[in-house]
Amino acid sequence: MKIRDAVESDLPAIIKIYNAAVATRIATAQLEPVTLEQRRDWLKEHSGDRPFWVLEMDGQIAGWLTLKAFLPRCAYRGAAEVSVYVDERFRRRGVARTLMTEAIARAPSLRISAMVGLIFAHNEPSLKLFEQLGFERWGLLPRIAQLDDVERDLTIMGRRV
Numbered sequence: 001m002k003i004r005d006a007v008e009s010d011l012p013a014i015i016k017i018y019n020a021a022v023a024t025r026i027a028t029a030q031l032e033p034v035t036l037e038q039r040r041d042w043l044k045e046h047s048g049d050r051p052f053w054v055l056e057m058d059g060q061i062a063g064w065l066t067l068k069a070f071l072p073r074c075a076y077r078g079a080a081e082v083s084v085y086v087d088e089r090f091r092r093r094g095v096a097r098t099l100m101t102e103a104i105a106r107a108p109s110l111r112i113s114a115m116v117g118l119i120f121a122h123n124e125p126s127l128k129l130f131e132q133l134g135f136e137r138w139g140l141l142p143r144i145a146q147l148d149d150v151e152r153d154l155t156i157m158g159r160r161v
Contacts (some may be wrong), residue, residue, distance in 0.1 A: 001095070003102050006052040006064060008045055013061035014054065015039055017087045025147045026123045027085065032094065034097050050109045062090035065099040067107075070116050073086050078113035096126075100133050109159040120145065121153035135159040 006014060015036055020028040026042070046052035046066055054064045063086035070079035082103055086095045107115060117135060119126045139156035146152075 001060075001098055002056045002057070003053050003099065006046075006054045008043060009017050010061055011036055011039060011042065011062075012109050013087075014042075014064050017064065017085050018059070018113055020079060020088055021085050024137070025150075027126065029145050029147075049112075051110070053099060053102070055095050057090055057093070057095065059125075060087070062093070063085050063099055065097040065103055067103060067110065067112065067115070070114075078111065080107070080110075080112045080115055082115050096129055097133070100129065104133065104159070104161055112157060112161060117157040119155050121155045127155060127157070128158040130159075133159070 015034060018028070018030075019033040022030045022032070043052055046068060050067050050069060052064065052066045056062065057142070063084065065082065067082055070076050070081045082100070084096045084099050090130040103115065107113075108130050111160040115135070117154070119130065120126075121140070135157040136159065137155060138158035140141045141154040141156070143151035144154050
């Protein structure tokens with residue numbers, strides 16, 4: 001396994017992984033698949049101390065992770081929202097755990113003091129992983145999302161780093 005900064009040539013694989021998650025209605029509030037054209041600037045939004053990483057396994061992009069500003073106000077500058085997605089073919093092989101562990105370890109050097117994950121309450125595998133990595137349930141937004149006529153809760157997972 002190798003973690004590295006995502007580059008533009010990774011975008012097709014990144015988008016394929018993301019769109020597979022869109023279809024499941026378990027990992028993202030995005031309801032329609034995204035296109036390469038729509039996400040061409042995705043990497044530019046994650047520059048400097050808010051990375052966009054991919055994990056390579058067997059010469060392929062197995063998963064990716066982003067750290068982005070939690071909220072735009074200055075008082076939240078030490079908080080980062082973490083998002084992690086894994087290709088269906090590489091699930092249950094430690095990809096998300098490896099990416100998350102790297103993000104936690106590198107957070108202080110990125111001037112991140114708290115990490116926040118916004119996870120649908122019905123996404124039990126992600127909630128379990130975050131808990132295993134020391135995240136706590138910091139909040140719940142009940143029935144905040146409408147996914148195919150089903151109201152879903154959003155769990156706020158947080159960890160000080």
